[in-house]
Amino acid sequence: VNAVTNIPTADSLVSAGARRFATLPDPFPMYRGGELHAARIAYETWGMLNAARDNAILLFTGLSPSAHACSSAADPSDGWWERMVGPGLSIDTNRFFVMCVNSLGSCFGSTGPASINPASGAAYRLNFPDLSVEDIARAGYEALRSLGIEQANTVVGPSLGGMVVLAYAAQFPQAARRIISISGTAAASPFAIALRSIQREAILRDPDWHGGAYTDERPPATGMRIARKLGMMTYRSAHEWRVRFGRQPAAELTPDDGAFAPEFAIQSYLEAHARRFVRAFDPNCYLYISRAMDRFDLAAHGGSHNIALTRSRIEKALVIGVESDMLFAIDEQQRLAKSFEAAGVITSFAPLSCIEGHDSFLIDIESFGAKIGAFLNGD
C-alpha cells in the first residue's frame, strides 16, 4: 500500500517552520453574503521575487492539501507536489517566486469553519458564512497583494484549484497574465455533484457529526472514512487498479470488521487512506469546500464562460486534462480550452493519457511537468 501523498502528514503539521500568514482585509466580503473579520491565509513561498515583481506564481491546491507544496530549508518534509516545484523543476523556483496558499475554508492555518470566530470566541462550525470557489480565489488574490504583488505571472491550480484559477481570472481582470487550469472544470458536472453529495451525506448522517458540533475526541469518523474512500475511488481509475491490485488478497485482515472483513488488496488500500484522512481533515471544512465545488459555475460571471474569460484579460492559458479522469472528465477541459480560445486567449490544451485518473497530476509528474514547464518557459 502506497503512502498517502496528497494530504499533510503529522510531521508536516508539526514542522510548520515554512508557513507564513497573510491577514485578509477586514471585513472580508463573502461571495454569497456575509463577511469575515480578522481572517487570514496560511501560505508558503519558494524562490525570490524579482525587482519587477513579475515572476510570481500563485498556486491553489485541490480540496485537501495544505500550502506545503514542496520542501524547503525551513520545512524539509515532502510537500504534496514535491517533484513539481523546486529549483530546476518544472515550476522552477530558480526563476519564479512561488506562493502556495491554503484555501480559505480549509483547516491548515487559513480561516475556515474550524477556526475561532472572533465575535464569539468559539469555533465557527456551521456559523461560518457560505463558502464559494470565488472566496477561495479572492483570499489567494489578497494574500498575493499582501506581498506587494498586483499581478501574478501565472496562476496555477489542479482539481479544485483548477476551478479557483478561473474564479480568480473572472473576478480580478489583469491580476494574472497567464493561467494553468489542471484537471479542473468551468462548472461542476452532475456526476461530480452526485459523488460529492453522497460524500457529504455520509458525514451529515453520521451520528457523531452532531449538527457540526462534534468533539475532537469523537469526530464523525464513519462519514469521513466513507467520504475518503469514495474520493479515492473517483480520483483514480479502474484501469490503474486492475494493473496495480488486480484480485490480490488483502495484506492483512482487520478483524474489527467481523463477518464482512476486507478480503482484497484494494480494500486495504482504501482503508489505509481512510484512516489517515479521518484525523487529518476537519469535517465541517470538508463539507463547506465540497459544496462550494458543486456550486461553482464560471458562467455566473457575466452570463457565459466566454464572457467571463474575456473579462479576465488573461493573455495565455494552459488547460490540462486526463483521459482516464472520471470526476473531471476530459471533455470538460476540452470545452474550457475552447472557451479560452473564444475569449481571445492564446490557449494550449493538453489532453494526457495517464492511467491514474483525476490524481494523475500528483503521480505522473513527468507528463504534467513537461507541459507545465514548456508553458512557463514561453513568454
Place this chain on the structure above:
Amino acid sequence: VNAVTNIPTADSLVSAGARRFATLPDPFPMYRGGELHAARIAYETWGMLNAARDNAILLFTGLSPSAHACSSAADPSDGWWERMVGPGLSIDTNRFFVMCVNSLGSCFGSTGPASINPASGAAYRLNFPDLSVEDIARAGYEALRSLGIEQANTVVGPSLGGMVVLAYAAQFPQAARRIISISGTAAASPFAIALRSIQREAILRDPDWHGGAYTDERPPATGMRIARKLGMMTYRSAHEWRVRFGRQPAAELTPDDGAFAPEFAIQSYLEAHARRFVRAFDPNCYLYISRAMDRFDLAAHGGSHNIALTRSRIEKALVIGVESDMLFAIDEQQRLAKSFEAAGVITSFAPLSCIEGHDSFLIDIESFGAKIGAFLNGD
C-alpha cells in the same frame, strides 16, 4: 425524476399471483461450506414448454430484482424487463418457455438471510452460510430441474446474472446449450470491489444495522440510502447525466437535510431512488449478495477462464457489454468473449455504445433486444 424500474414496487409484491416456488434438494450444499434445509426458489414463467423440452430459457437477474421480469395475466404489473420478455418480443414467449428466478440469498421469495431458519425458527440473518455466485447458479439449475428440464436452451443474465450464467456453465456441463452474458464479468474487478465494499461499509457501520439484528421498524436506512445512491452513480454514466440533468436545480428542497440541503436535480434523482430502496430490499441479503459478487472468479473452476468454459460444453455464447459502463467495463466483456472463443464456443461479442452505462440493458431495449433476438433466433 423517472420511476425506479429495476426494483420491485410495493404493488408487485402484493400481487404475487404469478410467483411459484421450487423446493431445493434437502440438504442444499453451499459452495463455500455449510448447507441449507427446506430451501426454496421463487420464480415466474412465461410461454409453454414444448414436448421436446428444449425451448427453455433460464433467466437470472441483477442484484436487486425479483423474478417478476414481465407482466402476465396472473400479475399484470410491469416487470423489470417488461419490454424485453413477452409474446413477439426479443425474448419471445410465443417460442420460448422463460423461467426467471429470484436469486438464492435474495428477499423476494427465495431463501436468504431474511428467511426463517428451520433449525431455529428465527431469521437466519448472519447465521446464513456464506453465499457464492456458484450457489445462485446451482439454485437456478435445481429450480429448472424441478420442472423436469435437464438442459436449458439458453441461460441468460445481466449484471450479477451475467456472472451467474458463467458459474452455471462451469458447474453443470451440458445443462445449457447457449449462454447470454450481459454486462457481466468473469471475475470482479478491483474497481467494482472497491465500490461494493464501500456500499457494504455504509450499511455495516450504520448503528441501526446492529450486527445484522435490525428491526423491521428501524432498518439501517442511512447505510442503505448511501449504498443505493452509490449504486445509481455507477449504474449510469457521467455523459447521460450531463445530457439529462446538467446543472438543473433540485425539483424540491428536502428541508430535513438542513444546512446542506440538495440543490441540484441530480440530487433529487438519487434521493428518490434511495427512499424506495430502503424499504424494498433486506440489508443482510444485500450484504451477502454484494460480497458474493466480489468473490466470484470463473478461474476457480479448473484454473483458468478458458478451462472453465471448455468444461461447460456450451455450444454458442453471446457476450454483450456497454462502452459507457464504469462498473463492468467493456474490456471485461471483451476478455470474456475471447475466453469463450478460446474454449471452442461459437461466440458473438456485442459492444454497445449506449450512454446509460451499466443499466443500459434496462433502458435501451432496442439495442439489446436486437442482439438478443438475433442470437436466440439462430440455431
